[in-house]
Amino acid sequence: MTSAPPLDLSNYLRDVPDFPKPGIVFKDITPLLADPVAFSTAVDRLTEAIRPYNPTHIAAVESRGFLFAGGMCERLQASFIPLRKAGKLPWKTFSESYDLEYGADHLEVHTDAAAPGDRVVLIDDLLATGGTAEASLHLVRRTGAEVVAACFVVELDFLGGRKRLHGIPVHSLISIAD
Protein backbone atom coordinates (compact mmCIF):
# COMPACT_ATOMS: atom_id res chain seq x y z
CA MET A 1 0.00 0.00 0.00
CA THR A 2 1.35 3.39 -0.98
CA SER A 3 -0.01 6.80 -0.18
CA ALA A 4 -0.99 9.19 -2.95
CA PRO A 5 1.72 11.63 -4.07
CA PRO A 6 1.16 15.22 -2.94
CA LEU A 7 -1.06 17.22 -5.26
CA ASP A 8 0.93 19.14 -7.90
CA LEU A 9 -0.88 22.48 -7.97
CA SER A 10 0.92 23.57 -11.13
CA ASN A 11 -1.37 21.14 -12.98
CA TYR A 12 -4.24 23.51 -12.12
CA LEU A 13 -2.82 26.55 -13.92
CA ARG A 14 -3.70 27.28 -17.52
CA ASP A 15 -1.20 29.10 -19.71
CA VAL A 16 -2.86 31.82 -21.80
CA PRO A 17 -0.45 33.17 -24.44
CA ASP A 18 -0.45 36.88 -25.32
CA PHE A 19 -2.56 38.02 -22.34
CA PRO A 20 -2.85 40.78 -21.31
CA LYS A 21 -0.60 41.69 -24.26
CA PRO A 22 1.58 40.06 -26.95
CA GLY A 23 4.56 38.13 -25.60
CA ILE A 24 3.18 37.58 -22.08
CA VAL A 25 2.09 34.07 -21.04
CA PHE A 26 -0.59 34.58 -18.39
CA LYS A 27 -0.96 32.02 -15.60
CA ASP A 28 -4.72 31.54 -15.29
CA ILE A 29 -5.76 30.22 -11.86
CA THR A 30 -9.42 29.56 -12.71
CA PRO A 31 -8.87 25.78 -13.10
CA LEU A 32 -7.52 25.75 -9.54
CA LEU A 33 -10.58 27.68 -8.31
CA ALA A 34 -12.87 25.25 -10.12
CA ASP A 35 -11.44 22.20 -8.32
CA PRO A 36 -12.52 22.07 -4.66
CA VAL A 37 -9.70 19.74 -3.59
CA ALA A 38 -6.99 21.79 -5.32
CA PHE A 39 -8.43 25.03 -3.96
CA SER A 40 -8.53 23.77 -0.37
CA THR A 41 -5.05 22.34 -0.77
CA ALA A 42 -3.75 25.75 -1.88
CA VAL A 43 -5.36 27.49 1.11
CA ASP A 44 -4.01 24.78 3.46
CA ARG A 45 -0.47 25.16 2.13
CA LEU A 46 -0.52 28.96 2.25
CA THR A 47 -1.77 28.76 5.82
CA GLU A 48 0.84 26.26 6.98
CA ALA A 49 3.63 28.29 5.33
CA ILE A 50 2.75 31.39 7.34
CA ARG A 51 1.50 29.86 10.60
CA PRO A 52 5.03 29.94 12.15
CA TYR A 53 4.98 33.75 11.96
CA ASN A 54 1.95 33.88 14.30
CA PRO A 55 0.04 36.40 12.18
CA THR A 56 -2.83 38.33 13.71
CA HIS A 57 -3.95 39.79 10.35
CA ILE A 58 -3.93 38.74 6.68
CA ALA A 59 -3.78 41.65 4.21
CA ALA A 60 -5.04 40.65 0.77
CA VAL A 61 -4.57 42.56 -2.48
CA GLU A 62 -7.71 43.20 -4.53
CA SER A 63 -9.07 41.18 -6.15
CA ARG A 64 -7.46 37.78 -6.67
CA GLY A 65 -5.76 37.94 -3.26
CA PHE A 66 -9.28 38.01 -1.77
CA LEU A 67 -9.92 34.51 -3.14
CA PHE A 68 -7.46 32.89 -0.75
CA ALA A 69 -7.45 35.19 2.28
CA GLY A 70 -10.83 34.23 3.71
CA GLY A 71 -9.90 30.60 4.23
CA MET A 72 -6.52 31.60 5.67
CA CYS A 73 -8.20 33.94 8.17
CA GLU A 74 -10.63 31.22 9.21
CA ARG A 75 -7.87 28.66 9.73
CA LEU A 76 -5.71 31.09 11.73
CA GLN A 77 -8.50 33.06 13.46
CA ALA A 78 -6.89 36.16 11.97
CA SER A 79 -8.41 39.46 10.84
CA PHE A 80 -8.91 40.09 7.15
CA ILE A 81 -7.51 43.39 5.80
CA PRO A 82 -8.58 44.34 2.26
CA LEU A 83 -6.04 46.35 0.24
CA ARG A 84 -8.02 48.02 -2.53
CA LYS A 85 -7.68 50.21 -5.60
CA ALA A 86 -8.08 53.96 -5.11
CA GLY A 87 -11.55 55.17 -4.14
CA LYS A 88 -13.02 51.80 -3.18
CA LEU A 89 -12.61 51.84 0.62
CA PRO A 90 -15.19 54.08 2.30
CA TRP A 91 -13.42 55.06 5.53
CA LYS A 92 -10.22 57.05 6.14
CA THR A 93 -7.36 55.55 4.17
CA PHE A 94 -3.64 55.54 3.65
CA SER A 95 -2.63 55.41 -0.02
CA GLU A 96 0.49 54.23 -1.86
CA SER A 97 1.25 54.57 -5.53
CA TYR A 98 3.03 51.95 -7.59
CA ASP A 99 4.37 52.03 -11.11
CA LEU A 100 2.65 50.40 -14.02
CA GLU A 101 4.17 50.11 -17.45
CA TYR A 102 2.43 53.33 -18.42
CA GLY A 103 1.75 55.66 -15.50
CA ALA A 104 0.94 54.67 -11.91
CA ASP A 105 -1.85 53.18 -9.84
CA HIS A 106 -2.82 53.49 -6.17
CA LEU A 107 -3.55 50.99 -3.44
CA GLU A 108 -5.34 51.94 -0.21
CA VAL A 109 -5.91 50.56 3.29
CA HIS A 110 -8.19 51.77 6.07
CA THR A 111 -6.18 53.67 8.67
CA ASP A 112 -7.80 51.57 11.44
CA ALA A 113 -7.19 48.20 9.74
CA ALA A 114 -4.19 47.39 11.94
CA ALA A 115 -2.09 48.98 14.67
CA PRO A 116 1.32 48.73 16.37
CA GLY A 117 1.76 45.24 17.83
CA ASP A 118 -0.20 43.55 15.03
CA ARG A 119 1.58 40.94 12.91
CA VAL A 120 0.46 41.09 9.29
CA VAL A 121 0.99 38.64 6.43
CA LEU A 122 0.52 39.79 2.81
CA ILE A 123 -1.25 37.49 0.35
CA ASP A 124 -1.68 37.84 -3.40
CA ASP A 125 -2.15 35.28 -6.13
CA LEU A 126 0.91 36.35 -8.15
CA LEU A 127 4.38 37.75 -7.46
CA ALA A 128 5.68 39.16 -10.76
CA THR A 129 7.86 42.30 -10.80
CA GLY A 130 6.92 43.03 -7.17
CA GLY A 131 5.57 46.56 -7.60
CA THR A 132 2.19 45.79 -6.06
CA ALA A 133 3.79 43.75 -3.28
CA GLU A 134 6.18 46.56 -2.40
CA ALA A 135 3.31 49.08 -2.29
CA SER A 136 1.35 46.68 -0.06
CA LEU A 137 4.30 46.39 2.31
CA HIS A 138 4.66 50.17 2.62
CA LEU A 139 0.92 50.61 2.99
CA VAL A 140 0.50 48.15 5.85
CA ARG A 141 3.52 49.57 7.67
CA ARG A 142 1.82 52.98 7.73
CA THR A 143 -0.75 51.55 10.16
CA GLY A 144 2.12 50.91 12.58
CA ALA A 145 1.79 47.13 12.25
CA GLU A 146 4.69 44.80 11.44
CA VAL A 147 4.68 42.86 8.15
CA VAL A 148 6.03 39.43 9.15
CA ALA A 149 5.80 37.53 5.85
CA ALA A 150 4.33 37.52 2.35
CA CYS A 151 2.87 34.62 0.41
CA PHE A 152 1.78 34.00 -3.15
CA VAL A 153 0.16 31.20 -5.10
CA VAL A 154 2.44 31.73 -8.11
CA GLU A 155 5.86 33.38 -8.24
CA LEU A 156 7.52 34.29 -11.54
CA ASP A 157 11.05 33.75 -10.27
CA PHE A 158 12.73 35.09 -13.39
CA LEU A 159 11.30 38.58 -12.75
CA GLY A 160 13.03 38.86 -9.37
CA GLY A 161 10.06 40.53 -7.63
CA ARG A 162 11.01 39.01 -4.28
CA LYS A 163 13.79 41.55 -3.75
CA ARG A 164 11.25 44.37 -3.65
CA LEU A 165 9.97 42.89 -0.39
CA HIS A 166 13.23 44.04 1.28
CA GLY A 167 14.02 40.93 3.29
CA ILE A 168 10.47 40.04 4.38
CA PRO A 169 10.20 36.21 4.21
CA VAL A 170 8.39 35.13 1.02
CA HIS A 171 6.56 31.83 0.47
CA SER A 172 5.15 30.76 -2.91
CA LEU A 173 3.27 27.59 -3.71
CA ILE A 174 4.36 27.45 -7.36
CA SER A 175 7.63 28.90 -8.64
CA ILE A 176 8.08 29.43 -12.35
CA ALA A 177 11.74 29.61 -13.35
CA ASP A 178 11.52 30.91 -16.89
Next chain:
Amino acid sequence: MTSAPPLDLSNYLRDVPDFPKPGIVFKDITPLLADPVAFSTAVDRLTEAIRPYNPTHIAAVESRGFLFAGGMCERLQASFIPLRKAGKLPWKTFSESYDLEYGADHLEVHTDAAAPGDRVVLIDDLLATGGTAEASLHLVRRTGAEVVAACFVVELDFLGGRKRLHGIPVHSLISIAD
Protein backbone atom coordinates in the same frame (compact mmCIF):
# COMPACT_ATOMS: atom_id res chain seq x y z
CA MET B 1 -27.79 28.04 32.37
CA THR B 2 -28.67 29.90 29.17
CA SER B 3 -27.00 29.72 25.82
CA ALA B 4 -25.56 32.82 24.18
CA PRO B 5 -27.91 34.67 21.83
CA PRO B 6 -27.10 34.27 18.13
CA LEU B 7 -24.55 36.76 16.85
CA ASP B 8 -26.15 39.91 15.40
CA LEU B 9 -24.06 40.51 12.29
CA SER B 10 -25.53 43.97 11.78
CA ASN B 11 -23.34 45.06 14.70
CA TYR B 12 -20.33 44.48 12.42
CA LEU B 13 -21.36 46.97 9.73
CA ARG B 14 -20.16 50.55 9.84
CA ASP B 15 -22.33 53.30 8.37
CA VAL B 16 -20.28 55.74 6.28
CA PRO B 17 -22.37 58.80 5.36
CA ASP B 18 -21.99 60.41 1.93
CA PHE B 19 -20.02 57.57 0.34
CA PRO B 20 -19.55 57.12 -2.56
CA LYS B 21 -21.49 60.39 -2.99
CA PRO B 22 -23.60 62.85 -0.98
CA GLY B 23 -26.83 61.40 0.43
CA ILE B 24 -25.77 57.74 0.30
CA VAL B 25 -25.06 55.90 3.58
CA PHE B 26 -22.55 53.19 2.71
CA LYS B 27 -22.60 49.90 4.63
CA ASP B 28 -18.92 49.18 5.31
CA ILE B 29 -18.25 45.47 5.92
CA THR B 30 -14.61 45.84 7.01
CA PRO B 31 -15.48 45.48 10.74
CA LEU B 32 -17.07 42.12 9.91
CA LEU B 33 -13.94 41.06 7.98
CA ALA B 34 -11.76 42.11 10.90
CA ASP B 35 -13.57 39.86 13.38
CA PRO B 36 -12.77 36.16 12.79
CA VAL B 37 -15.85 34.89 14.63
CA ALA B 38 -18.24 37.24 12.83
CA PHE B 39 -16.62 36.46 9.46
CA SER B 40 -16.88 32.68 9.94
CA THR B 41 -20.46 33.09 11.17
CA ALA B 42 -21.36 34.99 8.00
CA VAL B 43 -19.81 32.29 5.78
CA ASP B 44 -21.57 29.57 7.82
CA ARG B 45 -24.95 31.25 7.48
CA LEU B 46 -24.58 31.91 3.76
CA THR B 47 -23.60 28.28 3.27
CA GLU B 48 -26.52 26.86 5.27
CA ALA B 49 -28.97 29.14 3.45
CA ILE B 50 -27.97 27.76 0.06
CA ARG B 51 -27.09 24.14 0.95
CA PRO B 52 -30.71 22.96 0.29
CA TYR B 53 -30.30 23.94 -3.38
CA ASN B 54 -27.46 21.41 -3.80
CA PRO B 55 -25.20 23.84 -5.66
CA THR B 56 -22.27 22.50 -7.68
CA HIS B 57 -20.79 25.98 -8.29
CA ILE B 58 -20.64 29.33 -6.48
CA ALA B 59 -20.35 32.36 -8.79
CA ALA B 60 -18.95 35.40 -6.99
CA VAL B 61 -19.01 38.99 -8.19
CA GLU B 62 -15.69 40.86 -8.15
CA SER B 63 -14.38 41.90 -5.75
CA ARG B 64 -16.27 41.83 -2.43
CA GLY B 65 -18.19 38.69 -3.43
CA PHE B 66 -14.80 36.94 -3.58
CA LEU B 67 -14.36 37.50 0.16
CA PHE B 68 -17.12 35.05 1.06
CA ALA B 69 -17.16 32.59 -1.84
CA GLY B 70 -13.97 30.70 -0.97
CA GLY B 71 -15.27 29.52 2.40
CA MET B 72 -18.63 28.61 0.90
CA CYS B 73 -16.93 26.53 -1.81
CA GLU B 74 -14.83 24.74 0.79
CA ARG B 75 -17.84 23.93 2.97
CA LEU B 76 -19.90 22.67 0.02
CA GLN B 77 -17.08 21.17 -2.07
CA ALA B 78 -18.30 23.39 -4.89
CA SER B 79 -16.42 25.04 -7.76
CA PHE B 80 -15.61 28.73 -7.54
CA ILE B 81 -16.60 30.85 -10.57
CA PRO B 82 -15.20 34.41 -10.66
CA LEU B 83 -17.41 37.01 -12.36
CA ARG B 84 -15.11 39.88 -13.27
CA LYS B 85 -15.04 43.33 -14.77
CA ALA B 86 -14.33 43.60 -18.49
CA GLY B 87 -10.85 42.62 -19.63
CA LYS B 88 -9.75 40.85 -16.44
CA LEU B 89 -10.44 37.21 -17.32
CA PRO B 90 -7.79 35.82 -19.66
CA TRP B 91 -9.68 33.02 -21.45
CA LYS B 92 -12.72 33.11 -23.76
CA THR B 93 -15.58 34.97 -22.07
CA PHE B 94 -19.24 35.81 -22.21
CA SER B 95 -19.99 39.45 -21.38
CA GLU B 96 -23.08 41.25 -20.04
CA SER B 97 -23.52 44.97 -19.65
CA TYR B 98 -25.36 46.59 -16.78
CA ASP B 99 -26.44 50.16 -16.22
CA LEU B 100 -24.66 52.51 -13.88
CA GLU B 101 -25.94 55.93 -12.97
CA TYR B 102 -23.87 57.37 -15.79
CA GLY B 103 -23.22 54.95 -18.62
CA ALA B 104 -22.75 51.18 -18.39
CA ASP B 105 -20.25 48.61 -17.17
CA HIS B 106 -19.54 45.02 -18.16
CA LEU B 107 -19.22 41.77 -16.26
CA GLU B 108 -17.58 38.67 -17.75
CA VAL B 109 -17.38 34.92 -17.12
CA HIS B 110 -15.21 32.26 -18.74
CA THR B 111 -17.23 30.30 -21.30
CA ASP B 112 -16.00 27.03 -19.74
CA ALA B 113 -16.78 28.03 -16.12
CA ALA B 114 -19.98 25.97 -16.01
CA ALA B 115 -22.13 23.85 -18.31
CA PRO B 116 -25.65 22.43 -18.67
CA GLY B 117 -26.51 20.31 -15.60
CA ASP B 118 -24.52 22.53 -13.22
CA ARG B 119 -26.37 24.20 -10.34
CA VAL B 120 -24.97 27.66 -9.63
CA VAL B 121 -25.53 30.00 -6.66
CA LEU B 122 -24.69 33.71 -6.99
CA ILE B 123 -22.96 35.48 -4.09
CA ASP B 124 -22.24 39.16 -3.60
CA ASP B 125 -21.81 41.26 -0.49
CA LEU B 126 -24.61 43.70 -1.32
CA LEU B 127 -27.98 43.64 -3.08
CA ALA B 128 -28.92 47.24 -3.84
CA THR B 129 -30.79 48.13 -7.05
CA GLY B 130 -30.06 44.66 -8.47
CA GLY B 131 -28.36 45.71 -11.71
CA THR B 132 -25.19 43.75 -11.04
CA ALA B 133 -27.16 40.76 -9.77
CA GLU B 134 -29.34 40.69 -12.88
CA ALA B 135 -26.28 40.86 -15.15
CA SER B 136 -24.71 38.01 -13.13
CA LEU B 137 -27.83 35.89 -13.58
CA HIS B 138 -27.88 36.40 -17.36
CA LEU B 139 -24.15 35.81 -17.60
CA VAL B 140 -24.15 32.48 -15.78
CA ARG B 141 -27.16 31.27 -17.78
CA ARG B 142 -25.19 31.78 -20.98
CA THR B 143 -22.91 28.88 -19.93
CA GLY B 144 -26.00 26.64 -20.03
CA ALA B 145 -25.97 26.15 -16.25
CA GLU B 146 -29.00 26.70 -14.01
CA VAL B 147 -28.93 29.50 -11.42
CA VAL B 148 -30.65 27.94 -8.39
CA ALA B 149 -30.36 30.75 -5.80
CA ALA B 150 -28.65 34.03 -4.95
CA CYS B 151 -27.32 35.19 -1.60
CA PHE B 152 -26.04 38.44 -0.16
CA VAL B 153 -24.53 39.60 3.10
CA VAL B 154 -26.53 42.85 3.08
CA GLU B 155 -29.78 43.62 1.24
CA LEU B 156 -31.11 47.17 0.94
CA ASP B 157 -34.77 46.13 0.95
CA PHE B 158 -36.07 49.59 0.19
CA LEU B 159 -34.40 49.56 -3.24
CA GLY B 160 -36.33 46.48 -4.37
CA GLY B 161 -33.34 44.86 -6.14
CA ARG B 162 -34.68 41.36 -5.45
CA LYS B 163 -37.25 41.64 -8.25
CA ARG B 164 -34.48 41.92 -10.84
CA LEU B 165 -33.59 38.31 -10.02
CA HIS B 166 -36.83 37.21 -11.70
CA GLY B 167 -38.05 34.67 -9.15
CA ILE B 168 -34.67 33.11 -8.27
CA PRO B 169 -34.73 32.46 -4.48
CA VAL B 170 -32.81 35.18 -2.62
CA HIS B 171 -31.23 34.87 0.84
CA SER B 172 -29.70 37.82 2.70
CA LEU B 173 -28.04 37.78 6.10
CA ILE B 174 -28.87 41.40 6.95
CA SER B 175 -31.91 43.23 5.57
CA ILE B 176 -32.04 46.99 5.81
CA ALA B 177 -35.59 48.32 5.60
CA ASP B 178 -35.02 52.04 5.10
